[in-house]
Amino acid sequence: MTILRDVLAELFGMFVGDARLTAAVIVVVGVVAAMIDLGDVPPLIGGGVLLVGCLVVLIGAVLRAAHRQRAVAASQTT
């Protein structure tokens, strides 16, 4: 049972290690899908939005973690 629990935890952690990152990626994909399917936007424009959106999500996730670390360091020095 411990092994099964560890396997499930591993699978969960693989895709939802950072809940905000997961939510942001899903929002980007959802917006692009809505643009293409409902908004009649040309698929290639949607693809461009997907690419740029994912790059922005990456930078945002890294900087958010760095700022959190910075806040922790600042609180320890005061």
Added chain:
Amino acid sequence: MIEWSTAAPAIGSAFLASVVEIVEAFTIILAVATLRGWRPAVLGTAAALALLAAIVLALGPLLDRVPLHALQLVIGVLLLLFGIGWLRKSALRMAGVIPLHDEEAIFAAETAHLGEEARRRETSLDWIAGITAFKAVLLEGLEVVFIIIAVGAGRGLLWPASLGALAACALVLSVGAVVHRPLSRVPENTLKFGVGVMLSAFGVFWTGEGLGVEWPGADLALFLFAALFLATGLLAASLARTSVREAAQ
């Protein structure tokens, strides 16, 4: 006929991701072998590899029955979550925000943990050692299995991607058996960063195709995506490093 512009990144991703994961699993296998000899370590490893192979063989044919666009969309989104997650973590390690993976420290901790388990339980120590090796290979191998299926299923590249992973497995285990110590000099974070770049590129490619996007240049678009993720990952690491340095001053 294999399209090498798609096959090369798929095989490369499977190979590099496997190197990273197998180096991590090998540290625990070695701790088991050091405490109880190679028999339980090899048995646990072989059992986990057999289970992982069975998962790939079972899922492969099932995936052929899923409509291609739906498969590309689901796998693409999972690849984005997984790839950007790896990229985020390795950029943070590169920037010094979180510590690098230390195989020597993990080896020492795992050896101490196994010794403690042996004292606490009355079960055969060989059994505990075998299960520990089994669990390490199974948990690290799950990520490899996902990568093989994700990069291979959309274009019938399951076998080439599996061979890439097997080659990595043979390489790491052979080097590890000869060196007989944790492979701490493998540039794990750099490899993880590279794999994150490739998986994220595949993620955008498959998700786009799943949504009906016809990428200009077809498979060659993967290389442009990879270059953009590489540049963005390096930029993010650099910005994070600056932020942490400012905080330290």
